[in-house]
Amino acid sequence: xxxxxxSPSNKVTEKGKDVELRCDPISGHTALYWYRQxxxxxxxxxxxxxxxxxxDKSGLPSDRFSAERTGGSVSTLTIQRxxxxxxxxxxxxxxLVLADTQxxxxxxxxxxx
Amino acid sequence: xxxxxQPEDQVNVAEGNPLTVKCTYSVSGNPxxxxxxxxxxxxxxxxLKYITGDNLVKGSYGFEAEFNKSQTSFHLKKPSALVSxxxxxxxxxxxxxxSYKLIFGSGTRLLVRP
Numbered sequence: 001x002x003x004x005x006x007s008p009s010n011k012v013t014e015k016g017k018d019v020e021l022r023c024d025p026i027s028g029h030t031a032l033y034w035y036r037q038x039x040x041x042x043x044x045x046x047x048x049x050x051x052x053x054x055x056d057k058s059g060l061p062s063d064r065f066s067a068e069r070t071g072g073s074v075s076t077l078t079i080q081r082x083x084x085x086x087x088x089x090x091x092x093x094x095x096l097v098l099a100d101t102q103x104x105x106x107x108x109x110x111x112x113x
Numbered sequence: 114x115x116x117x118x119q120p121e122d123q124v125n126v127a128e129g130n131p132l133t134v135k136c137t138y139s140v141s142g143n144p145x146x147x148x149x150x151x152x153x154x155x156x157x158x159x160x161l162k163y164i165t166g167d168n169l170v171k172g173s174y175g176f177e178a179e180f181n182k183s184q185t186s187f188h189l190k191k192p193s194a195l196v197s198x199x200x201x202x203x204x205x206x207x208x209x210x211x212s213y214k215l216i217f218g219s220g221t222r223l224l225v226r227p
Contacts, residue, residue, distance in 0.1 A: 004156070031213065043203065043217035056213070091156055099212035104149070104156040 002026065004105035006092050012111045013082055021077040021108045025094030032075050033095075033102055034067060038088035046090075049075060050098050082112045115140045117206050119218035126194045126225055134189040134221045136204030145212055146187040147205040148178055151220075157203065163187060174198070194225045 005024045013019050025032050034046040046059045049069040060066070064083075069075040079086055089109050093102040116139045126132045138144055145164055149157040161172025168180045178189045187204060201222050205215040 033213065033215075035215075042219050043205075043215075045214045045216070048213045050213075056211070059214070093157075099145075099207070101147075101159055101162060102215060103159060106154075106156040 004092055004094050004103055006090075006105040006108050008108060009106065010109045010111075012113065014113050015084060016081055018078065018080045019082055019110065021079075021090050021110070023075045023077070023092030023094075023105060025073065025075070025092070026103060029094035029096050029103075030072065031095045031098040031100070032069060033093040034075070034077050035091045035093065035104075036061075036088045037091055037107070041088075043091075046077070048098075079110075082110075084112045086110060087112045115206055115208055115216045117204050117216055117218035119202075119204055119221045121221050122219075123222045123224060126223070128196050128225050128227050129193050132191050132194045132198070132223065132225070134202050134204075134223060136187045136189065136218060137185050138187060138204070138206045139185065140206050140208050142209050145207045145209070146178070146180060147207075147215065148172065148176070148187075148189050149203045149205065151201040151203065160189070160202075194223075196225050196227055199223055199225045 007022045032049040036044045047067050051072050052069050064080045067077045089107040091107045093104045095102045118137045147162045148160040151157050161170050163170045163180045171177045176191050201220050203220050204218040
């Protein structure tokens with residue numbers, strides 16, 4: 001079946017602009033996760049959703065970052081007033097149930113000029 | 114705090130030879146352990162995991178890993194490397210309490226030469 005999909009695959013934006021990154025999990029997966037992959041920090045956990053609820057937001061780097069999930073499916077990660085240090089690959093993953101094996105999407109490469 | 118160490122930035126092996134990619138971890142209690150592989154401009158692809166039970170875990174594409182509790186290690190192995198195995202490999206750990214959060218190592222680049 002179809003895997004996790006993310007859009008856009010690449011996003012170039014100017015410093016100070018807002019961006020929205022989208023994730024479509026594997027159909028039927030109840031848990032969804034966001035990670036960030038950057039040269040300096042490696043792979044970092046950002047946030048997870050169980051259904052539409054995000055119980056742990058402690059991984060979000062700043063209050064410029066927010067995420068939501070609707071209908072227990074699609075999730076959007078929003079970064080407001082982007083900074084150059086936000087440049088990274090943002091990876092989404094989903095699992096059938098929480099703590100089950102996480103399957104990753106191809107990522108969105110964000111470049112902030 | 115939970116952490117994962119992959120001590121080798123790069124591992125070089127000849128095709129047909131056995132390969133080992135090392136991983137050690139630190140976590141409170143019993144860990145969940147994972148290996149993922151990343152090909153260029155691709156997301157992470159799941160290889161195998163250890164949850165409980167047999168210390169030797171077999172995964173995709175002929176890879177296996179051995180959980181060693183006393184050495185807190187989870188090294189990835191394959192008996193005979195292929196050129197197509199060349200990629201970036203990540204070890205990850207999660208604890209039983211916050212099992213939703215994967216903590217990744219820094220990655221090891223595997224280069225298999227023909």
